[in-house]
Amino acid sequence: MSADRPLRVERLYRFYRAGEEETLALRGVSLQVSAGEFLAVTGPSGSGKTTLLSCVAGTDEPSGGTIWIAGHRMSHRPAAVRARLRGRHLGLVAQENNLFDHLSVIQNVRLAQRLGAADRRQVPASLDLLDQLGLGGRAGDVPARLSSGELARAGLAVALANAPDLVVADEPTGELDQATEDDVLTLLRSCADRGTAVLVSGHSDAVRRTADRVLTLADGVMQP
Numbered sequence: 001m002s003a004d005r006p007l008r009v010e011r012l013y014r015f016y017r018a019g020e021e022e023t024l025a026l027r028g029v030s031l032q033v034s035a036g037e038f039l040a041v042t043g044p045s046g047s048g049k050t051t052l053l054s055c056v057a058g059t060d061e062p063s064g065g066t067i068w069i070a071g072h073r074m075s076h077r078p079a080a081v082r083a084r085l086r087g088r089h090l091g092l093v094a095q096e097n098n099l100f101d102h103l104s105v106i107q108n109v110r111l112a113q114r115l116g117a118a119d120r121r122q123v124p125a126s127l128d129l130l131d132q133l134g135l136g137g138r139a140g141d142v143p144a145r146l147s148s149g150e151l152a153r154a155g156l157a158v159a160l161a162n163a164p165d166l167v168v169a170d171e172p173t174g175e176l177d178q179a180t181e182d183d184v185l186t187l188l189r190s191c192a193d194r195g196t197a198v199l200v201s202g203h204s205d206a207v208r209r210t211a212d213r214v215l216t217l218a219d220g221v222m223q224p
Ligand SMILES: Nc1ncnc2c1ncn2[C@@H]1O[C@H](COP(=O)(O)OP(=O)(O)OP(=O)(O)O)[C@@H](O)[C@H]1O
Pocket: 016, 017, 018, 023, 024, 025, 043, 044, 045, 046, 047, 048, 049, 050, 051, 052
C-alpha cells in the first residue's frame, strides 16, 4: 500500500448527535483511489455518501479512522490545515456552482489559483485550462451569461485550477439534463485519463458506466 496514493481512507466512522438522537452515518469505511482511477460511490439516499465525501474533502471531521490525501493526513487536523491541504491537493466539484457571480470565468479560475497556493510550477495557465474544457471563448463572461453546460464546465475549471491530485464530486450530475450530465462525466473521465484520481458519488447508470470501479454504501457500510 503506497503512502502517496491520492486517496486512502481507513476504517472511517462518523457519528452525528442531535439531542437524544444518534446516527452512525459511516461504520468503518475503507477505500483507496489510485492516480488515473475514476471511483464511483453509490448507494441509497441516507447511506452516507455525502458524509464520506465531506470527510475526504476535509469540510467535515470523521469521529474515527484516518484519511490520507496524497500522503498527507487530512483527518483529525485543525480546520486551517485541512483547508490548506484541500487547496493544494483537492479539486471540489460542488452541486451548486462554485463560482463568484461578479467575477468572469477566468477571474474565478485565477482567484482559485491565488487561494489554493499549490506548487506554482504545476498550476496550468488559466486560459489553457479553459481551452481544454472548451471554454476559451467564454473566459471573459460572468456566470449569469453561461448555459448550464458551460456553468458545469466552469465549475470544473475552478476545481482543476490547482492541478489537484484528487477530484471529489458529490452527485455532480444530480440536477442536470442528460446532455449536460454526459458532458460532465466525459470531462471527469478525461481528468482520470490524464492521471488525476477522481471520486464521484451518484445514483445514475451513466455514473456507474463511466467509472473504473463502483463501490456501494448501505447504511454507512461499504458493501463487499
Ligand atoms: N448534520 C447531520 N446531523 C445529523 N445527521 C446527519 C447529518 N448529516 C447527515 N446525517 C445523517 O447521516 C446519514 C447519512 O447521510 P448522507 O447525507 O451522508 O447520505 P447520502 O447517501 O449522501 O444521502 P443522499 O443520497 O440523500 O444525499 C443519514 O441518516 C443522515 O440523516
